Amino acid sequence: MSCITHDFNACRRVLWSLFLIVCVGVTACNAPQDKASPHTQAPTFDPRRLSEEVRTLSSEAFEGRGPGTPGEIKTIEHISARLQADGLQPGGDLKDGKRLWTQAVPLLRAEITGTPTVSLNIGGKSQALTQGQQIALRPALNGDTHVTVKDAPLVFAGYGVKAPGRNWDDFKGLNVKGKILVVLINDPDFETGQGDFGGKAATYYGRWTYKYEEAARLGAAGLLIVHEDAPAAYGWETVKNSYTHDLYDMVRDDPKSAHVPLEGWIQRDLAVALFRQAGLDFDAVKKQAQTRDFKPIDLRANLSADYTVDAKVITTHNIVGRLEGSQRPNETVIYSAHWDHLGVGEPDAKGDRIYNGALDNATGTAALLELGRAFAQAKQKPARSLVFLYTTAEEKNLLGAEYYASKPLYPLAQTVAVINVDSLQPFGPTRDFSVLGDAKSDLLDQLSALAAKWDVRYSPDIMPEAGFFFRGDQFPFAQRGVPAFWFNSGSDRIDGGVAATKAWSSAYFRDSYHQPSDEWHADWPFTGMARDLQIIYTLGSDLANATTWPNWAPDSEYRAARDASADERK
Structure with missing residues (x-):
């Protein structure tokens, strides 16, 4: 799950909205159903298989599944072997007329070498800043191998938004x-x-990626984002763990058009002090920035920085399994989940350096394996093709999904839908489900009707202001018009209700999210996943056997892109 955590108050409200349930473990693809299963075509899924697969993928042997590392090689070998054994076909790149199990994804990999030298000059006095504490500088992704900034003036530019349409x-x-x-x-x-920006529901203008892009378009020397837990929807630990080591980006023809030389974050406390020395009250100025009349403010301070960047192009891989449709093979339904996590990084207090990524996202990866197994072993093949897309570099800003969406192996105009699964809750079943974000589509209506057969109700995303929709692998597809969603298990557990989910979610985001302690636990039951996976399987099956094409709601910002390709679906 890319960059999703919370300040502790928001975490207690939200984490229970953050984990989707898609489970694993097929026992019999067309076996008679339990009395609890109302849909006669849904297979049953074995929680024990899910547990074992999550344990394997998040074990020390996979070294945190970092892209471009030995952990990637082991992950590709393991998933490809499973796909082949379960009866799926390779769906990746073509080589000598045959499909591979992988799609090569070239990425720019950049890492700061050594310790950056960073200082503020305020009123003639210099203050050193420590990387990872007051400031978190990202390695340059604009192609520079050395970043030197000398006494660059700091200017407060509000939310960093330039939106002529608004x-x-x-x-x-x-x-x-x-x-x-x-x-x-x-x-x-x-x-x-x-x-003008959707009220509480976040827009893309709120994403840090947009802010860096806009600064680059304007030609700034750098951009620093003030970190606050609630509006960022994650704590400083995530900033430090995610952005101060190696970073990745698409291989761009003109990387300077998307990245300024110096990119980073600063702690709120540092920002408050910075504003105070300029005779400004941080909270008062923030209120000004929420108005259309706001004007940039000189902070009367300068920043100097010096650091070296090791930058090179590496090749990582999406993993792709496919089940060819029996009647309309050129039409495709995609299930997606990212296989990657953070690899080996800074040690925690116990000295553990392997970021195992059990929940994030061994759970979703295991789910796709079992979904593929279920479809492959079904007595009747679907009319449309099914693709099981295991993306790379999701933790590096959805780069594997972005690469596939920009260079699709199967045309997006002929892609029916994308069902994304990420960070699945390994506990008991809930009475509700949600999808992250507030983008409405025919898919949501169809999913709601299906879930009702299991007495599962739809609950809206309880924190649309956090912008989780923009942080999942479904987003690059949605941008290009493909109906796509990120399924979430909801919060109202049958055993324990909302309180149980809130307590667990708070502890997970505080103690384990993007930390080495995100590890498999033997007491996780996975029973809720097994139920929810039936719902998601049935949705994919219905889509794969239909002749209709779901679309976004008429007022959706993604509708126009989908409608533009309508002639290709006639």
Whole structure:
């Protein structure tokens, strides 16, 4: 799961919305169903198989499943062997007229070597900043191998948004050349829940990726994002763990058009102090930034930085299994889950350096393996083709999904839907489900009707302001018009209710998310996954055997892209 954690108060409200249930373990693909299973075509799934697969994938042997590491090789070998044994066909790149199990994904890999030298100059006095503490500098992704910034002026630029369609411009003609911009995370509506950016529901303007891109378009020397737990929807530990070591990006023709030389985050406390020395109150200025009349503010401070970047192109891989359709093989339903995690990194307090990624995302990876097994062993093959897409570098900003969506192995116009599974809850069943984000589509209506057969109700995303929709592998597909969603298990457990989910979610995000302690536990029952996987299987089966094409709601921002390819589906 890419960059999803919470301040502890938000965490207690949210984590229970964060884990989707898609489970594993087929016992008999067309066996008679339990009395509890109302859909006669749904297979049963064995929680023990799910547990064993998660244990394997998150074991020390896989070394945290880091892209471009020995852990990737082991992951590819393991998943490919499982797919082949379960009866699926390779669905990846073509070589000598035959499909491989993988799709090669070239990425720029960049890492800061040594310790960055960073300092603030305020009123003639220099203050050293420590990487990972007050500041988190990202390795340059613009192609530079050495970053040197000397006394660059700091300018506060609100939320860093330039949106002509919303009559919003935080820059107001500011000449940003040679300047370091300081901006807030999320978008201007987060604090009030009202305004031109969807109210509480996050927009893409709130994503840190957008802010770096806009700074690059304007030609700034750098951009620093002020980290606050609630609007970021994750704590500083995630910033430190995710952004201060190696980072990846697409291999771009002009990387400087998407990245400024210096990119990073600063702690809120540092920002408050920075504003105070300039005679400003941080909270008051933040309120100004939430208005259309805001103008950039000189912070009367300068930043210097010096560090070396090791940058090179590596090749990582999406893993692709396919079950060819019996009647309309050129039409495709995709199940997706990212196989990668953070690999080997900084040791925790116990000295553990392997980021095992059990929940995130050995659970989703195991789910796809068992879904593929179920479809492959079914007596009747689906009319449309099914693709099981295990993406790489999701933790590096959805890069494997972005690469597939930009260079699809199977045309997106002929792709019926994408069902994404990530960080599945390994506990008992819930009475509800949700999908992350508030994008409405025919898929959600269809899924809601199916879930009702299991007495499972739809609950809206309880924290749309966190922008989780933009943080899952379904997003690159949605941007290009393909109906796509990220299934979430909901919060109301049959055993323990909402309180049980809240307690567990708070502890997980505090103690385990993107940390070495995200490990498999023998007492996880996985029974809820087994039930929910039946629902997701049935949705995919119905889509694969239909002749209709789901679409986004008429007012969805993704509808136009889908409608533009309508002639290719006639």
